[in-house]
Amino acid sequence: MHSTSDILDIRQVEKSKIDQVDFDNLAFGKNYADHMMVCDYKDGAWQKPKILPYGPMEFEPSAKVFHYGQAVFEGMKAFKDENNKVWLFRPEENFNRINISSKRMAIPEFPKDYFFAALETLLKLDEKWVHPGDGNSLYIRPFVIASENGVSASPSNEYKFMIICCPAKAYYNSPVKVLVADHYSRSADGGVGFAKAAGNYGAQFYPTNLANEKGYQQIIWTDSNSHKYLEEAGTMNLFFRINDKLITAPTSDRILDGVTRKSIIDLARHQGVEVEVRKITVEELVSAAVDGSLKEIFGTGTAATIAFIEGFEYADKYHDLPQIENPYSLRFKKGLQDIQYNRAEDPFGWRYEVKLD
Amino acid sequence: MHSTSDILDIRQVEKSKIDQVDFDNLAFGKNYADHMMVCDYKDGAWQKPKILPYGPMEFEPSAKVFHYGQAVFEGMKAFKDENNKVWLFRPEENFNRINISSKRMAIPEFPKDYFFAALETLLKLDEKWVHPGDGNSLYIRPFVIASENGVSASPSNEYKFMIICCPAKAYYNSPVKVLVADHYSRSADGGVGFAKAAGNYGAQFYPTNLANEKGYQQIIWTDSNSHKYLEEAGTMNLFFRINDKLITAPTSDRILDGVTRKSIIDLARHQGVEVEVRKITVEELVSAAVDGSLKEIFGTGTAATIAFIEGFEYADKYHDLPQIENPYSLRFKKGLQDIQYNRAEDPFGWRYEVKLD
Numbered sequence: 070m071h072s073t074s075d076i077l078d079i080r081q082v083e084k085s086k087i088d089q090v091d092f093d094n095l096a097f098g099k100n101y102a103d104h105m106m107v108c109d110y111k112d113g114a115w116q117k118p119k120i121l122p123y124g125p126m127e128f129e130p131s132a133k134v135f136h137y138g139q140a141v142f143e144g145m146k147a148f149k150d151e152n153n154k155v156w157l158f159r160p161e162e163n164f165n166r167i168n169i170s171s172k173r174m175a176i177p178e179f180p181k182d183y184f185f186a187a188l189e190t191l192l193k194l195d196e197k198w199v200h201p202g203d204g205n206s207l208y209i210r211p212f213v214i215a216s217e218n219g220v221s222a223s224p225s226n227e228y229k230f231m232i233i234c235c236p237a238k239a240y241y242n243s244p245v246k247v248l249v250a251d252h253y254s255r256s257a258d259g260g261v262g263f264a265k266a267a268g269n270y271g272a273q274f275y276p277t278n279l280a281n282e283k284g285y286q287q288i289i290w291t292d293s294n295s296h297k298y299l300e301e302a303g304t305m306n307l308f309f310r311i312n313d314k315l316i317t318a319p320t321s322d323r324i325l326d327g328v329t330r331k332s333i334i335d336l337a338r339h340q341g342v343e344v345e346v347r348k349i350t351v352e353e354l355v356s357a358a359v360d361g362s363l364k365e366i367f368g369t370g371t372a373a374t375i376a377f378i379e380g381f382e383y384a385d386k387y388h389d390l391p392q393i394e395n396p397y398s399l400r401f402k403k404g405l406q407d408i409q410y411n412r413a414e415d416p417f418g419w420r421y422e423v424k425l426d
Numbered sequence: 427m428h429s430t431s432d433i434l435d436i437r438q439v440e441k442s443k444i445d446q447v448d449f450d451n452l453a454f455g456k457n458y459a460d461h462m463m464v465c466d467y468k469d470g471a472w473q474k475p476k477i478l479p480y481g482p483m484e485f486e487p488s489a490k491v492f493h494y495g496q497a498v499f500e501g502m503k504a505f506k507d508e509n510n511k512v513w514l515f516r517p518e519e520n521f522n523r524i525n526i527s528s529k530r531m532a533i534p535e536f537p538k539d540y541f542f543a544a545l546e547t548l549l550k551l552d553e554k555w556v557h558p559g560d561g562n563s564l565y566i567r568p569f570v571i572a573s574e575n576g577v578s579a580s581p582s583n584e585y586k587f588m589i590i591c592c593p594a595k596a597y598y599n600s601p602v603k604v605l606v607a608d609h610y611s612r613s614a615d616g617g618v619g620f621a622k623a624a625g626n627y628g629a630q631f632y633p634t635n636l637a638n639e640k641g642y643q644q645i646i647w648t649d650s651n652s653h654k655y656l657e658e659a660g661t662m663n664l665f666f667r668i669n670d671k672l673i674t675a676p677t678s679d680r681i682l683d684g685v686t687r688k689s690i691i692d693l694a695r696h697q698g699v700e701v702e703v704r705k706i707t708v709e710e711l712v713s714a715a716v717d718g719s720l721k722e723i724f725g726t727g728t729a730a731t732i733a734f735i736e737g738f739e740y741a742d743k744y745h746d747l748p749q750i751e752n753p754y755s756l757r758f759k760k761g762l763q764d765i766q767y768n769r770a771e772d773p774f775g776w777r778y779e780v781k782l783d
Contacts, residue, residue, distance in 0.1 A: 268625015
């Protein structure tokens with residue numbers, strides 16, 4: 070740990086909590102690995118990052134994050150292969166994206182060497198928290214919060230960049246039904262929809278609760294201007310298979326540039342599947358559902374990996390999706406996981422080995 | 427304090443910090459009154475509210491407010507008159523609005539008796555923090571944050587409703603120059619713009635920084651679809667005086683239903699000024715600036731009270747506003763403050779006396 074100890078201050082736990090965790094019955098996001106990273110921004114600079122035992126921290130009630138939602142996050146996963154090697158998946162993408170999100174939220178960008186030193190050190194210390202086996206992973210949550218005290222509506226002068234980790238199984242276990250939005254919206258042109266800004270998520274809870282009451286687990290968001298164009302599902306990008314062609318919406322300032330999304334585009338093309346990145350209307354989706362050319366819808370995201378969608382409602386009409394043989398969603402999920410778990414060649418250079426010694 | 431002690435648990439400070447505060451040189455939002463209110467929501471109910479010494483609190487790094495911005499707030503002021511009586515201004519409006527905001531953010535609504543018992547008790551204990559004199563007030567910040575630990579993107583099962591207070595002088599002391607938005611947006615149709623949701627504010631910091639670099643203190647937001655319609659300034663609603671007529675945009679799901687805004691509408695009409703609540707385009711504003719019929723622009727909000735705008739930029743052209751005699755902004759500010767400080771009749775029933783004994 071010579072190279073990272075120059076970069077980080079490390080204080081290890083006295084005793085791991087790992088024995089208290091039932092890995093067979095994980096409630097996602099309820100158990101945290103032993104260590105976390107905390108790095109303070111003050112006096113105009115990111116200070117030396119600290120690796121500490123995971124635990125509560127003190128905040129004043131006037132901390133800006135509580136009042137103005139100046140906060141961004143990322144989601145990543147570490148995977149363990151059959152030889153107990155630990156792998157990350159395209160971590161540079163997450164690093165780049167958290168800084169893109171930060172910039173839009175007027176948060177100072179974070180240094181790359183701090184980010185990777187923290188990741189490597191956390192995964193080395195908490196390597197036992199990465200369980201092998203299909204669908205198992207250590208979910209990694211980098212996030213940044215405005216920590217200055219002050220209730221005036223202006224950017225914070227102090228921040229905390231933190232990384233916490235929690236063991237995860239597959240996020241959505243069963244197929245989901247979705248509701249196509251025709252009233253509520255997720256983001257505006259010129260807004261923060263492309264960023265993983267905290268407030269984008271809280272703002273979806275109420276419309277999602279309403280969808281839940283109607284029997285739908287998720288919402289497919291449409292553009293806020295016309296509700297004509299299909300966008301994303303809030304925690305997932307979306308793919309539509311019409312006949313044998315895969316269609317996904319282009320990213321924009323309203324749509325998150327998902328790492329899983331772009332990986333699936335590459336993987337599908339690599340497997341010879343035609344992918345169109347273009348705007349797709351609700352009307353086209355409904356027509357394709359009615360004439361039978363709509364074969365699949367699935368969501369992609371780090372937490373969800375690939376979520377199968379079994380049907381959607383739009384304008385009070387429910388459209389069931391057909392059950393098909395050898396669906397793309399399953400093929401791509403396997404293709405992706407084979408790379409993530411180091412079970413297959415990685416022609417794309419996506420895997421990132423974490424050095425454990 | 428008989429009636430409130432049934433409702434609240436009270437723990438007072440041992441020694442007030444008020445001697446440490448320089449009331450002549452207040453940095454807004456940097457000094458907090460001695461006490462705060464904290465009320466926990468858990469097991470499906472708001473628990474007994476507590477009045478405690480203001481101070482730091484422990485949060486786990488996984489608390490949902492840090493990740494999903496599930497948080498709302500209010501802004502209120504208490505005023506002291508020449509007889510040392512303390513007054514609130516239309517507190518019921520703020521109570522109603524925080525619950526409207528909470529509902530949109532999937533936060534449970536707060537009981538009215540808790541809210542008013544907490545306000546009355548805080549103002550009684552911290553009465554000395556309400557300084558008399560024009561422009562002086564005790565700014566009151568009720569807010570609610572999602573406090574459950576968990577990094578899954580779903581509504582929190584635990585919340586904290588808190589009230590903190592800080593002494594304030596007038597928020598914007600000098601006239602401001604504003605930039606009319608033609609790229610960035612504040613809110614979407616079907617979004618959370620009408621709510622005082624935390625993320626609405628953080629999302630404005632970056633575009634506002636860009637405006638600051640061009641010499642503008644604030645942005646006038648336009649609708650995200652077309653950027654044709656004038657909306658609000660992010661922390662203020664806006665009024666435009668064309669000749670002798672006052673125009674303000676109607677509230678919508680994108681625009682905050684400001685308490686000062688609606689008070690100014692009533693006050694202006696009471697003084698015989700014609701007020702049109704209607705959509706107003708950027709084009710109309712620019713035309714009126716060019717032909718000289720635009721007499722005033724001002725912003726209204728609890729923090730700002732009334733902020734005079736001395737000019738605006740749109741499409742790279744700066745439009746200066748004329749200096750006029752006896753402007754509406756000054757008249758209405760005085761009219762409002764005369765009511766707030768108990769210096770005039772209150773035909774509207776807006777004043778709310780805080781019982782200090």
